[in-house]
Structure formats: structure tokens, C-alpha cells
Amino acid sequence: MSELLNLSLTEARDALKAKKITSVELTEAYIGAMEEGKGLNAFITETPEKAREMAKASDAKLAKGEGGAMEGLPIGMKDLFCTKGVLTTAASHILDGFKPEYESTVSQNLWDAGAVMLGKLNLDEFAMGSANITSYYGNVENPWRRSGGGNQKLVPGGSSGGSAAAVSGRLAIAATGTDTGGSIRQPASFCGIVGMKPTYGRCSRWGIVAFASSLDQAGPITRNVQDAALMLGAMAGHDPKDSTSANLAVPDFEAALTGDVRGMKIGIPKEYRMDGMPEEIDALWKRGAEMLKDAGAEIVDISLPHTKYALPTYYIIAPAEASSNLARYDGVRYGLREEGGSLIEMYENTRAAGFGDEVKRRVLIGTYVLSAGYYDAYYLKAQKVRALLKKDFDDAYGQVDAILTPTAPSAAFAIGENQDDPIKMYLNDVFTVPASLAGIPGISVPVGLSEDGLPLGLQLLGKPFDEETVLKVGHVLEQAAGFDAKPAFLAGSK
């Protein structure tokens, strides 16, 4: 079994095509791994029977030499993607019992490409959080442990915490994530794997439970960069059902991994060297720049002057959009209903019982900044600063091909830490939020370990719709870093 679990997504694809393994064997190995890894609480819903059926169908296609790009590969689906007939919760009590009558475009694209669904992965409630501690279905545990730090349970990051924990602990060969302010990249960094947020508009948002519609993007969470290239290609594409979906052809992302970054210009933004940032993060960042320089890239110092305003901008825009998007949860059309004496009481009781504390905080902040008399001072102001943040990147891309930064200001922390103050938790996304506001693509690649033996990632950012450069440089960084440390929990390793 463990040999099957050792295969990366692209290795398994090749083995399936060469008929060295079958999808049923591979899928059974992962169904066993899910069982073994139950303690991580990575899945909200497991769908082993569906997985077996899909695997059997894939094997029939593969036997005839047919099948799509992801044929027979068993993946996990973040429980923010609507899946027809399968419970979809957004990790919220308010969606109790919701079984969509339709399939999200991204998940449909993956099934059309032949992927096999293992189940629905845990997340922060409505993707609001950076530690996967706001889920109605309980905390997700990071498969990593601090070296010599006892057996303290660590967070996997968030909001795609179940996705990152599952891929890191090998409960799924790959998983989908969504990223609004860092929800793919930060958990990937915390769990020692690769997470990619493509350009806004590259993947359809149709059928993804909406958080902040001008920021939400789907992307792959995988063991390595080549896997990310394969999976992104299967997820992406124009969708008439999403008016913000880009009508562009999807390139062959794997073909972009040439290993050659000679002559490319990589920007190092001075504003990302923040006060109080741990020395080891700064050292890792310098090492990453050295690796790219050794590979023939040119390192260029750049400035993104409005960086420090990205987080406050985000914490106006994202809650504003969330308060509007979450207005639909009213106890009438789906999910939870708490009765009340009047219609309004029913709404108020349903939303009080159905939303968790962090979701309530954000809905209230969003309601306030959009309310009469405050709209200009908060929301409009934030949209103007957002324009300046985007211009920072536009200017920088006049000079450089890609930008290298740390992914997160720390390694994974313990469950319970950073919970006394919402702002402290928000600071986790300080390096990932600017790219979300600008809509540009980014990837987190594991590059080293912290002093206490936890994975640390670096982030590469690219020009809009230039995922190919991001993947190419990320691949070179990955090869140079040679990150091969393993978490304390690894399914199939016993």
C-alpha cells in the first residue's frame, strides 16, 4: 500500500497510463489512508463508495487507452465546492443537510478529466480563517509536529486546512482549495506542500460557495509543482456561467516546466521585510533568492510601496462582500431554520444559531462599512487603495518577471495560539493578501524547515495570466531546495 501512496499525482498518472497500477488499487490505498488518518479531522464527508465506482469507470477507460488528464486519480474536494447529491457544508452549521442539485464548474471539470472523488474536505467556516479552527465540524490537525516540542497539536493553516492536511498526510493524492486572501498558499506553507492560487478569472467560481466574490479563486493543493501544473490545467477554463471568468485558452502548464530561468528577473520587494518577522523567515527568503540566482536568474530589488495597507484594505473589502453574499442564508431556501414568531425573528434566530463567531464578526463589519453614511469612508476608500496596490504590482512587472517573498510570517502554530485577538490571526495573511487584491497568480513552495523542524514556504508571484512563469520558477526553486522532510503522521508509513 505505501508504495502506491508514495506516488505523486503525475507519477501515478504515468503509472496508470502505463498500466503498471489500476485506479481501483490506488483508490483503495487512499480509502485505507483516510481511515488511518481520521484523527486529523481533514474530511467532513467521506465518499468511499462513490470513489470505488469512479475508479472502476476510470480503469475501464484506461484499459482501452482512453481517459482524461486526471483519469483515475483520487482527490479530495474542499467542502466549499457544490457537489451534486453530496452534502456541501462550507463547514457551517447554517448549511445543515444541504445537498446541491448541481455541480460546481471546477469540480465538474475535474470529474470530466477523470478524477476520482474521495470526499469533502474540512475548512474554516465559509473559508473565513487562517488556522482551520472556525469549522463547525471541528479543528483540523496538522500532520507535522515540532521536533523536540512534545506532541503539541498544530494548526494546518487555513482556510483550506483540510485540503493541506490531507495532501501532506497522504489521505489524498491532491486536493482542491480556494484562496480569497491566502487560503491556499498559507496552509500549503504550514503543511510542507505546494499550493497555487491562479489569476482571478482563470478558474470558474460558479458553484463555489461565495465568500468575497472579487477575490475568491480556486486552485490546486499538491505534493509538488509538476502536480500543481497538471491539476490546474484540469480545473481551469472559460465558463459562461461566471461573468468574471476569463475567455482565454488554458496553456499546457506542465510544458512550462523547462527548468530554465536563465536571464529571468526576480523581484525582491523591500516592504515584505517586516518588523518583528522571525530571523529564520528572512534567512530562508535570502536562501531562496540565492537558489534562483545560482540557476541563472537575476535578482532585482523592487518596491511595492502600499504593501502595509493591503491587510486593512482586505479587511474592509472581504467582509463587505461577505455580508452581501451571506445574506442568502435566511432559513428559507436551504439549510438550517430556527423558528421565530415572525419572519424577521425566524431570520434572526436562524442566522444567530447558524453562523459561528468569526463569520458573525465579518458579516457585522461588512454590514457596517456598507451602511448609509459610512460607505464612502470605508468601502470606497478601500477600493481606491486597492487600485494603488494593483498599480504597485503593474509598475513592478515593468521591471521583473516574477516576485519572490515569504508565504507566511511564521511556521504552523499550536491550536489555541493567536486566538485572543482577531487582528493577530489576520496577520498570518500579510504576505498573501496583496496578490489576492491585485488578482495576480501565486504559488507557495516548501523550501526549508524552521528551528523546531516545521516546514516553511516561499511564495512566487507572477503577472496576470502568466501562471506558466510562476510554475516554471517555482519548479526551479523546488528542485534547488530539495525539500524532502516528512511530517510526523504519514499514512501508510507504519
Next chain:
Amino acid sequence: MSLDKATVARIAHLARIRTDDAQLDALVGDLNNILGFVEQLNEVNTDNVEPLASVTGHGLPMRKDEVTDGAYPERVLANAPERAHGYYAVPKVVE
């Protein structure tokens, strides 16, 4: 600008979230903390800056105004907590 308890209660009502007194006290602190944090945006000069609502760089696509979907009430109502005679059912609104 700082929010008082009455204002938070008003916002909670606008957002249709029932909040009891103890919750309001906690929310006043949390929301003021967040608003204090975002107020640093006032340092930024945004004179003559156009607000950015969308990063797509393309306009909204247009299509012919015609029915392209629908005619499956069963599927639309399938997840309703309460339904009657092919409609969503809610507590009585008009006496």
C-alpha cells in the same frame, strides 16, 4: 470613530443576527479593534484615484435576453426546510 453598544445592536439587526447582551459586549470590543486597524487607510492619499471594483480587465459579457435555464421546481425546492404547494413556506407575514 468608535462603535457603542446601541450601534452594534443596530448593525446586528440590519444583518438579521440575533445577539444577546453578553454577545454585544464582546462584539463592541472586537469590532472597534478591527475598525481601529483599518483606519490606517486614512494615511493614504487617494485623491484622483479611481476605485477598483474588479481586476478582470474585461467588461461584463452580454448575451441575448432569453430564458436559458429553469422549469425544474422540484430541484429548486429540494433543499427547502419547509415547503407547501410548490412554494417555499415562511412564517405568516400579513395578518
